[in-house]
Amino acid sequence: MALSRADTSTLGRWWWSVDRWTLAALLTLVCFGYVMVLAAAPAVAERIGASSRNMFFIKQVLFLAGAAAVMAGVSLLSPKNVRRLALLGLLGALVLTFATLVIGAEVKGARRWLNIPLLGSLQPSEFLKPCFAVVAAWIIAEAKAAGRKGWMAWAAVLGLYAAVAVVLQRQPDIGMLLVVSSVFFAQVFVAGINMAVVLALGGLGASGLVGAYFVFHHVQRRVDQFLFGEGGASYQVDVALEAFGAGGLMGVGPGEGRMKNVLPDAHADFVYAVVGEEFGLVVCLFILALFAFVVVRGLMRLLAETDLYVILAATGLLTQFGLQAFVNMASSLHLIPTKGMTLPFVSYGGSSVIAIALGMGFLLALTRRRLSRAEEGSAEAGFR
Template identity: 45%
Template structure:
């Protein structure tokens, strides 16, 4: 335990970090590793790999991911902003390269290979995009002559264009929801919200008409006809798990669903550990979102407020999409469950999101001074 009397970067970090946030993120990482032992051996065996192939890779991803999260949590808000700008530029460049030189998987070009590692740059784009847009919105609030909102709209258009070109409709929807929420927080006129909402609906309609795989997934969701094997089996696994589960290793869904260790790991958890366990897992994500929004509400700095809210909503929205697909409440979409599903790019990128959140929510002397000043102003007797 670090004493309050100690001075130094580590002691200051320990006493200023949001320790509940830190515990929740570490808990999710630990649960993800546990569920990797439960879900991935059957998948590895089915495709001819060593049973613990994905488990070993999950551990290999987990160690640098935790290091990245803790390292980023030491940054100041200005350093977070600079790191996000560098990350966003690199991610957008790699997304562009992926369109021309990336490997095509299931009709999409979303990955680039660097030093033998397959990287999905759009995962790293998401937290950086949130932080940079928060900075642009804040600059508009601070200096009305700076067209920060316009720059944020242009940046959003660039990101969406790259995502659609891959194509990746799920990430497009997730990015749009988070960006729209931040835009709303920035106090834009209702006419802009109406226009952008209409464009969003129109864009989805165009995607449905022009992209066969989008139309197929939506039609299967509404009618239940066609190839619904994965979602039907996932729902059956949740039902079979009942309240307390069938026990570790006793699930059957992981033996037949191709994506049991990624998109449908929530169903594996439900079958083996029960609905109560899944409710606790959802509660962890809900606590992260609520705590993040609470921090944002108390913030005096516009950049911190927008960035904290956007990062927390990003984690919450992504987890909601994954769980919604498993429960057949949303059309099937390949979206990982943050820090739970297998995937190196996803885990490290979510830890970047967590690291940014931990850095921006640290208690700092200037923020405490502002709170004391606001308190004195509020309760100062009238002269």
């Protein structure tokens, strides 16, 4: 039964206040996630000798269903309750991320995962990204509102960023650190901080990237391979580019791709190459357009917003979402050095897909139409 505008139930108020175009785009990406894990995951499971050919597919079905539920549930929250949930999530994720340095499982020289009985592996740093974006936005907004008296709030947000940066550097996860730093820089810039401070932060970030090149061998190797071809081109990138070439304009057809049989991480970091081979350039551009639509639509919704906290939080969430999608697709196309980062909602991964759903739930909640600032403090009223 259709919901009328006169419906004052929680569902009715949610339906007529949420950005349904953004919701539709996100659910379309979730549908692509189902299709692509069905196309790529069985071949990967077979190649690694998994107990079941459909192991990854069954898990991802559950992950994506859970993600859709999380996104819908979180989108019901008021901006105040978004902040509360993000603060709790940030504290929990930060503690668990520090725990990975002590009891985390080491994979390829990095400690990013915790083995949880019955649940499998958990990457808590994934949840740092959306929660940090919201909490940092809240603290920066409070600092701006306090004027010259807000120096303690600025010290708090800088200390929070430093804590997150340290734990990510220790794992190490330079790609995740780059995303978090970009989110923080975007928020500081939008907040209207003195340009000298913005330039100083930008210089600090650039210095950090240069330092990462000299300190971390895997970063140096990937950059050298990308810029100079030293040590030979990456095998995964070579196969990915071959997959895009084989797909052409319309693709070879669903399930007909061959490169996924030899492409490591075909269901995760390089799923975009599988899309290119089996569905072609047209579908690749359509997926790219979906990501661009979510980001641009979100920014346009903020043009009429007056609450600085909402503006900064949504800006951070959109920066994270768009940057993660860009890094994944650009890595597959050899436009940037390779970086293991999932394509939101399309790649396989439990922690990643649930964390992205949490962030998009935050975004949908923050960009809902609100009747008045006084009503924003209620989780169940103030929406139409």
